Structure formats: C-alpha cells, structure tokens
Amino acid sequence: MGKGTAKKDSGVLMSAPLLAALSSPANDRRTQVKVGQALERVWLQATNLGIRLHPMNKILQLPEIKAEVTKLIPMGDVMPQLTFRLGYAEPETAYTPRRPLNEVLI
Known part of the structure; x- marks a missing residue:
C-alpha cells in the first residue's frame, strides 16, 4: 500500500x-482468527442496530500512522x-x- 493511500485512509x-x-496481547495466527471472529460479532450486532461498519485496517501497515491510531x-x-x-x-x-455458489466454488 502506498503512503498516499494510507494517508487518505487515515484522514477518512x-x-x-x-x-x-x-x-x-499476542500476534499469532490463532489470536488473529479470534480477533476476526470478534469483528464478525461486532459487525453483525452493528448491522442489526442499523449501524454501518467499515474496516480500515490498511492504515496499520505504516508505522507512523499506526502510532497515531x-x-x-x-x-x-x-x-x-x-x-x-x-x-x-x-x-x-x-x-x-x-454470483451463484456453483460458479465460485470448485
């Protein structure tokens, strides 16, 4: 991801x-899956309440923007x-x- 995109996303x-x-507290694969599952629960509840959720994770790839967050x-x-x-x-x-499921799964 380019710095321009990251800066634009950070502004949004x-x-x-x-x-x-x-x-x-950790950054291993198991923890990442658990965090993803937590995001799904938050997202479903937000949707149920009429609230939109927009993931903005790319900004964490640049250390200076990650520090701001x-x-x-x-x-x-x-x-x-x-x-x-x-x-x-x-x-x-x-x-x-x-698309129908049979068109995307082999």
Whole structure:
C-alpha cells in the first residue's frame, strides 16, 4: 500500500463518527482468527442496530500512522489488530446481485 493511500485512509478514519479497534496481547495466527471472529460479532450486532461498519485496517501497515491510531485509542500493552469506523449511512437503494455458489466454488 502506498503512503498516499494510507494517508487518505487515515484522514477518512480520523473524521469518522466513531473510531474503534480490536487488539490482542499476542500476534499469532490463532489470536488473529479470534480477533476476526470478534469483528464478525461486532459487525453483525452493528448491522442489526442499523449501524454501518467499515474496516480500515490498511492504515496499520505504516508505522507512523499506526502510532497515531495508538495515541487516539490507548491500548496499554496490547497491539491493535483491526481498526474500523462506525456510523450511520444512507440505506442501500438497490440489491447487489451475487454470483451463484456453483460458479465460485470448485
């Protein structure tokens, strides 16, 4: 990811109505899966409440922006795994067609 994209994304993130992060004390694969499962639970609950969730994890790839996020969301001795913004948005106006399952699974 280029620095320009990261800076643009960080601007979007910093202007969000609510900024959130999921963190963990470790960074192994098992922990990453558990953090992903936690994100799914948060996302489903937000959707149920009419709140949109937008993952913004790319910004954690640049150390200087990751440091900014860590200042905004104090996390102590744990490391941020996923960042996302939450807010209300206009309802979707049209159904987005999906490909049939047999076209994408082999």
